[in-house]
Amino acid sequence: MTVYEVGPRDGLQNEAALVPAAGKVAFVDRLSRAGLPVIEVSAFVSPKWVPQMADAAEVFAGITRRPGTRYAALVPNVKGLERAIAAGVTDVAVFAAASETFSRRNINQSIDESFATYAEVAAAALAAGLRVRGYLSTAFGCPFEGAVPIDRVVTLTRRLLDLGVVEVAVSDTIGVAHPGQVRSVLTTLTKAVPVRQLALHFHDTRGTALANVLAALDFGIATFDASAGGLGGCPYAPGASGNLATEDLLYLLHGLGIDTGVDLDAVFEASCLIAPALDHPLPSRYVQARLKSSACRV
Numbered sequence: 001m002t003v004y005e006v007g008p009r010d011g012l013q014n015e016a017a018l019v020p021a022a023g024k025v026a027f028v029d030r031l032s033r034a035g036l037p038v039i040e041v042s043a044f045v046s047p048k049w050v051p052q053m054a055d056a057a058e059v060f061a062g063i064t065r066r067p068g069t070r071y072a073a074l075v076p077n078v079k080g081l082e083r084a085i086a087a088g089v090t091d092v093a094v095f096a097a098a099s100e101t102f103s104r105r106n107i108n109q110s111i112d113e114s115f116a117t118y119a120e121v122a123a124a125a126l127a128a129g130l131r132v133r134g135y136l137s138t139a140f141g142c143p144f145e146g147a148v149p150i151d152r153v154v155t156l157t158r159r160l161l162d163l164g165v166v167e168v169a170v171s172d173t174i175g176v177a178h179p180g181q182v183r184s185v186l187t188t189l190t191k192a193v194p195v196r197q198l199a200l201h202f203h204d205t206r207g208t209a210l211a212n213v214l215a216a217l218d219f220g221i222a223t224f225d226a227s228a229g230g231l232g233g234c235p236y237a238p239g240a241s242g243n244l245a246t247e248d249l250l251y252l253l254h255g256l257g258i259d260t261g262v263d264l265d266a267v268f269e270a271s272c273l274i275a276p277a278l279d280h281p282l283p284s285r286y287v288q289a290r291l292k293s294s295a296c297r298v
Contacts, residue, residue: 001253001260002037002223003246004169004199007274008059009040009074010243011231013052017279021055025062027274031228032066034266036246040093043074044083060087072133076107081121085128092125093169094118095135096160098153099142102173106137115159122163134160134168135201140177140185150185154192167197169225172212175205179215186219199223202244204230204283209244210252217256224249229271229282245284247271 008028012019019027024042031039041063047054056073065071072091075081084092096114097103103111118134125132139153153170160168170189182200189198200216200223202209213224230245250264268290275282282288 004225005036005039007228011227019277021058024059028063030270034263038070040072044080057087091131093133097137098148099138101144102138132165134165137173139170140172169199169201171201175203179211182212182215195220201225230284242283247286
């Protein structure tokens with residue numbers, strides 16, 4: 001089972017409080033010590049639109065890379081890819097949307113225009129020996145258009161795989177998915193796409209993220225995105241609250257006897273480390289429960 005940690009990128013990108021680069025480096029290093037197999041560190045995007053990610057190169061230069069952990073970055077275009085390569089990034093991700101309106105609001109491109117861009121990015125990244133991941137945002141619902149047809153999710157997932165990405169993170173960007181919908185989407189999607197190339201990215205806006213994970217496990221999904229402490233949201237998705245918390249996911253998986261290779265206590269301590277830099281409590285239910293009975297040790 002792979003837990004794909006997105007806290008330093010997807011978790012922090014929508015935080016109002018700007019976290020200094022040194023704080024981000026310390027956060028990533030603590031997460032590395034937890035044994036997470038993948039950490040999405042930052043995004044090489046325009047600092048004008050996502051100021052929290054302006055220090056991406058500085059953060060990558062400062063982290064201690066642990067053998068056995070991959071360190072990824074989000075890239076929107078070839079320029080972002082070039083910055084990522086210069087920073088020594090070996091894993092990158094591109095992000096398409098299943099909704100035309102969201103695609104235009106998020107990256108100012110239509111879906112087809114974005115795929116033309118990502119074809120260039122993926123080709124250049126693969127030629128440079130990088131591993132490429134794809135995100136499919138708003139796959140379970142759009143804040144602007146509402147329901148998203150399952151056949152569109154299938155088509156766009158296959159289009160991402162055709163670009164050469166190793167996996168597609170089918171994403172519930174605004175946290176509207178429920179277990180019945182997850183089963184419906186996966187019943188169709190797994191007939192068209194190899195399960196090993198699918199990951200799921202849930203937000204816990206309506207408290208259904210863990211229930212959605214349980215539903216997905218029945219289909220053999222073995223990669224789930226999560227954010228330490230439950231940090232995050234999307235700056236272009238109104239109503240998108242925190243991601244599924246890494247601690248909550250680990251508590252569920254370990255309770256089911258599923259091996260992740262990740263130290264839950266160490267992730268908790270990483271969340272405690274970043275918490276003082278924020279302007280709100282961490283939303284993770286596991287973190288909240290632990291803090292009622294014990295203090296952080298950082």
